[in-house]
Amino acid sequence: MKTRTPLIAGNWKMNKLMNEALAFAREFKPLAQEAVHVDIAVCAPFTCLAALRDEFRGTNIRLGAQNMFYERQGAFTGEISPAMLLDVGCSWVIIGHSERRELLGETDGDVARKTRLALETGLLPIVCVGETLAVREAGRAATHVRAQTEKGLAGLAPDDLRRVTVAYEPIWAIGTGRTATAADAQEICAAIRATIAGFAGPAAGDIRILYGGSVKSGNIAELLKTGDIDGALVGGASLGAAEFAEIVRLARV
Ligand code: 13P
Numbered sequence: 260m261k262t263r264t265p266l267i268a269g270n271w272k273m274n275k276l277m278n279e280a281l282a283f284a285r286e287f288k289p290l291a292q293e294a295v296h297v298d299i300a301v302c303a304p305f306t307c308l309a310a311l312r313d314e315f316r317g318t319n320i321r322l323g324a325q326n327m328f329y330e331r332q333g334a335f336t337g338e339i340s341p342a343m344l345l346d347v348g349c350s351w352v353i354i355g356h357s358e359r360r361e362l363l364g365e366t367d368g369d370v371a372r373k374t375r376l377a378l379e380t381g382l383l384p385i386v387c388v389g390e391t392l393a394v395r396e397a398g399r400a401a402t403h404v405r406a407q408t409e410k411g412l413a414g415l416a417p418d419d420l421r422r423v424t425v426a427y428e429p430i431w432a433i434g435t436g437r438t439a440t441a442a443d444a445q446e447i448c449a450a451i452r453a454t455i456a457g458f459a460g461p462a463a464g465d466i467r468i469l470y471g472g473s474v475k476s477g478n479i480a481e482l483l484k485t486g487d488i489d490g491a492l493v494g495g496a497s498l499g500a501a502e503f504a505e506i507v508r509l510a511r512v
Pocket of ligand 1: 270356428432433434435436471472473474492493494495496
């Protein structure tokens with residue numbers, strides 16, 4: 260029996276204009292209001308955050324961003340600071356998503372700096388790790404993900420670590436319709452927890468580890484039955500209010 264409250268976080272990626280975001284919020288709010296067994300986050304594009312903050316005020320739905328910069332303020336054209344995200348109503352921030360690592364060159368070092376600053380500022384980071392298909396086929400998935408976890412999180416104090424969520428997202432399962440089996444996902448999530456225990460001891464038992472990669476209402480329950488998966492980071496299936504609400508409803512550990 261897990262004691263960690265499940266977290267279902269939607270990652271809208273680069274989708275939805277303002278009117279679409281508002282339509283989602285108005286449909287989703289009533290569908291999610293009974294979900295007291297689960298924490299809910301919607302990680303929306305920066306442009307929609309202010310409007311969503313107003314829409315979600317007083318509800319059980321928290322707001323998140325999909326990225327932030329690793330400096331507090333200054334001459335960093337086009338970047339966004341953690342204080343700006345807090346200011347616009349965010350509780351959560353996704354850090355080190357594989358799309359940013361692969362397309363925008365984000366490194367483990369960047370992820371470590373961003374995670375540390377998010378915690379210092381008061382945001383809750385969702386730190387993403389995950390292997391490519393080539394790495395998995397070479398039998399190195401666990402080794403790769405353990406190294407990413409260690410580089411991203413090592414050195415954080417246990418009390419800070421407890422506010423971190425890790426999302427295991429195998430790159431070959433993202434947007435492909437190909438979900439890792441619950442057993443495969445569990446194996447890697449257990450390896451992530453063991454890695455954290457190695458440098459942080461018992462705090463590892465309090466950290467939520469999410470699975471991400473083609474999660475939908477049809478597979479969420481099976482994933483959450485495992486010992487170490489505490490929720491999901493949901494891409495495509497978080498774009499529709501009814502489907503995302505169904506995932507939330509079924510998210511019991
Ligand atoms: P999909 O759920 O669309 O596969 O995306 C997963 C993801 O990358 C969430 O961050």
